[in-house]
Amino acid sequence: MASHGKTKEIITRVAHYLVVILIGLVILFPFIWMVLGSFKFNKDILDIPVKLLPPEWNFSSYRNAFASGPFGRYYLNSVVVLVAAVGLNISICTTAGYGFSKYRFKGRDLFFTIILSTLMVPIHAVIVPLFVLMKRIGLVNTYLGIILPLSLSAFGVFLMRQFFYAVPNELLEAARIDGAGEFRIFRMVGMPLSRVAVVSLIIFHSQYVWKNLIWPLVIVSGTDLRTLPVGIALFSGVFFTPYPDQLAMSVSACIPLVILYLFFSKYFIRGTALAGIKG
Amino acid sequence: MVSSRVKKINNAGYWFILPALILFSFLLILPMINAFRLSLFKWDLLGAKIWIGLKNFRNLLRDEDFLDSWGRTLYYTFLSAGILIVLSFSFALMLDSRKLKARNLFQSIYFVPVVLVTPAIAVVWKLMFQTTGVLNAIVSLFFKTSIPWLDSERIALYSIILVQVWVSVGYYMVMFIAGLQNIPEELHESAMIDGASWLRRLFAITIPLLRPTIILVLVTCIIFVFGQFPIPYVISQGGPNYATELLTLFIYKNAFKYLKVGYSSAVTVFYFLTMLLFSIIQIRIFQERER
Numbered sequence: 001m002a003s004h005g006k007t008k009e010i011i012t013r014v015a016h017y018l019v020v021i022l023i024g025l026v027i028l029f030p031f032i033w034m035v036l037g038s039f040k041f042n043k044d045i046l047d048i049p050v051k052l053l054p055p056e057w058n059f060s061s062y063r064n065a066f067a068s069g070p071f072g073r074y075y076l077n078s079v080v081v082l083v084a085a086v087g088l089n090i091s092i093c094t095t096a097g098y099g100f101s102k103y104r105f106k107g108r109d110l111f112f113t114i115i116l117s118t119l120m121v122p123i124h125a126v127i128v129p130l131f132v133l134m135k136r137i138g139l140v141n142t143y144l145g146i147i148l149p150l151s152l153s154a155f156g157v158f159l160m161r162q163f164f165y166a167v168p169n170e171l172l173e174a175a176r177i178d179g180a181g182e183f184r185i186f187r188m189v190g191m192p193l194s195r196v197a198v199v200s201l202i203i204f205h206s207q208y209v210w211k212n213l214i215w216p217l218v219i220v221s222g223t224d225l226r227t228l229p230v231g232i233a234l235f236s237g238v239f240f241t242p243y244p245d246q247l248a249m250s251v252s253a254c255i256p257l258v259i260l261y262l263f264f265s266k267y268f269i270r271g272t273a274l275a276g277i278k279g
Numbered sequence: 280m281v282s283s284r285v286k287k288i289n290n291a292g293y294w295f296i297l298p299a300l301i302l303f304s305f306l307l308i309l310p311m312i313n314a315f316r317l318s319l320f321k322w323d324l325l326g327a328k329i330w331i332g333l334k335n336f337r338n339l340l341r342d343e344d345f346l347d348s349w350g351r352t353l354y355y356t357f358l359s360a361g362i363l364i365v366l367s368f369s370f371a372l373m374l375d376s377r378k379l380k381a382r383n384l385f386q387s388i389y390f391v392p393v394v395l396v397t398p399a400i401a402v403v404w405k406l407m408f409q410t411t412g413v414l415n416a417i418v419s420l421f422f423k424t425s426i427p428w429l430d431s432e433r434i435a436l437y438s439i440i441l442v443q444v445w446v447s448v449g450y451y452m453v454m455f456i457a458g459l460q461n462i463p464e465e466l467h468e469s470a471m472i473d474g475a476s477w478l479r480r481l482f483a484i485t486i487p488l489l490r491p492t493i494i495l496v497l498v499t500c501i502i503f504v505f506g507q508f509p510i511p512y513v514i515s516q517g518g519p520n521y522a523t524e525l526l527t528l529f530i531y532k533n534a535f536k537y538l539k540v541g542y543s544s545a546v547t548v549f550y551f552l553t554m555l556l557f558s559i560i561q562i563r564i565f566q567e568r569e570r
Contacts, residue, residue, distance in 0.1 A: 013378060020373055024388045027445070031391060033413060034403040046409055050416035092299045099295025108292065111300055118307045120558060124506035124527045125550050128534045128543050129310035129317060135324075149306050157299055182291040213398045213509040214527070218535060229398040233513050243406060250399035261394045265387045268394065272450055273457035 038247035045243045061244035070223055071249060074231035081146050081227055085209045086202055088151035097160025098190050119154045127218050134219060145219045150209050156201050159274060163197040204271035228253040317544035324540050335545035352526040356505045359443045363500055367448050371455035390449040397446060401513035404442045429515055432522040439523050442510050451496050458492030501557055
């Protein structure tokens with residue numbers, strides 16, 4: 001009887017592992033196919049019978065992608081937008097989170113509710129009026145026009161507020177007694193303590209900015225200011241689309257996040273988990 | 280004297296929240312309000328605005344393309360959200376088990392699609408969906424047929440849903456795992472001593488205690504999926520014959536391709552109203568259960 005239960009347990013266990021591994025392979029498959037595809041020749045990508053591995057290895061797709069046309073420029077644009085939008089996001093979210101959690105002032109809860117209400121309205125929903133606004137103030141086809149709306153995240157404000165609640169007021173009070181000004185206290189006491197939360201927010205928001213397609217697509221009309229997602233989405237050749245080049249672009253766009261993920265997967269997952277236990 | 284000092288310190292709070300308040304009001308709240316105003320005009324972005332009152336809304340309710348797109352987006356949202364919640368919850372249960380070694384590794388693998396750039400990976404799916412693509416090669420291993428993933432009006436939307444689920448399932452899985460780890464282990468242990476089966480514990484302990492997470496995942500998921508843009512934009516451009524034209528794509532095309540700014544603002548207002556309806560329903564459900 002005991003051995004029967006044991007066999008049953010072993011079978012359940014093996015089945016558990018098999019299912020987990022099988023689903024894992026299914027999940028990874030498009031990524032693997034993308035990487036292998038970027039090393040194929042055009043004729044082999046949609047050839048029948050399907051070839052998983054490249055029959056002949058094509059090592060020029062990456063060179064072509066970067067050499068032919070403005071892909072390098074798109075890359076640079078994406079980096080500029082990323083650095084500026086994430087930098088701005090961190091400044092706004094840390095100061096606001098600190099202000100909302102460490103001070104009591106009139107209208108505090110109202111202001112917080114106003115900011116939090118924008119969680120319901122992603123940028124996708126306001127592209128038309130936002131574009132009209134940007135046109136009026138002359139920010140269409142500018143870096144600033146791409147960056148400003150992408151720098152906002154109500155979740156970031158929320159996250160930093162939650163975090164600063166946990167910082168003991170006594171620390172701030174001690175600095176006050178030493179005669180430090182409020183902003184100096186924030187910089188010298190608040191900020192150093194919030195390093196972990198800030199790293200989580202940087203990683204969380206970087207993904208959003210790096211991946212966003214709709215806003216740069218709307219606000220940029222020429223090719224000069226296109227970011228990577230826009231460049232990839234609108235990529236096509238003159239007579240035919242060279243798929244390996246397009247896949248090489250896709251891989252190149254994903255690589256920075258994937259490498260970051262390999263080293264900091266805990267932070268990626270923590271940021272998401274934090275989103276899961278809010279409230 | 281002390282209170283005036285405290286008050287002075289507290290007023291510094293305004294300065295801390297000021298940048299956020301200005302940017303959020305200016306870039307999100309103001310455009311939201313402006314959408315209502317713009318929806319009352321006929322405007323091609325270049326010429327003069329012509330006041331037409333509520334005519335845009337009247338046309339909207341007669342426009343089959345809009346009504347189809349709206350209904351399709353609701354269908355897409357609820358089907359995707361339903362599949363996503365069931366799958367991500369199952370994955371979370373599977374990967375949070377203590378019996379599984381290397382579960383951190385598996386969790387990291389399941390999370391990979393979340394990290395990838397959606398428009399880039401949509402290009403990959405588009406190629407995989409082709410008639411002679413790799414998915415049909417896999418299908419033909421088991422059946423003597425091929426699936427017109429993107430060519431059939433009946434199937435294309437489900438192909439898009441497949442990509443949506445693949446892209447997001449790891450994200451919600453991680454949210455569920457975080458929720459599962461908040462449930463005290465002792466509850467399960469004492470229930471096991473009482474002889475409760477796995478299924479019984481799932482329905483008597485796990486799911487009731489996970490309710491806040493489930494509601495949160497549902498809300499986040501619906502808001503996110505309802506605004507989906509890059510997947511249908513890259514893979515199908517809304518085709519074939521509008522079969523995958525979701526609301527955001529409809530707004531985008533009307534505003535920036537056909538230059539119907541007033542009309543697409545009216546659709547934007549509809550978008551807000553739908554969101555408002557969602558949140559009212561969700562609050563209702565939440566309060567109902569609370570009692």
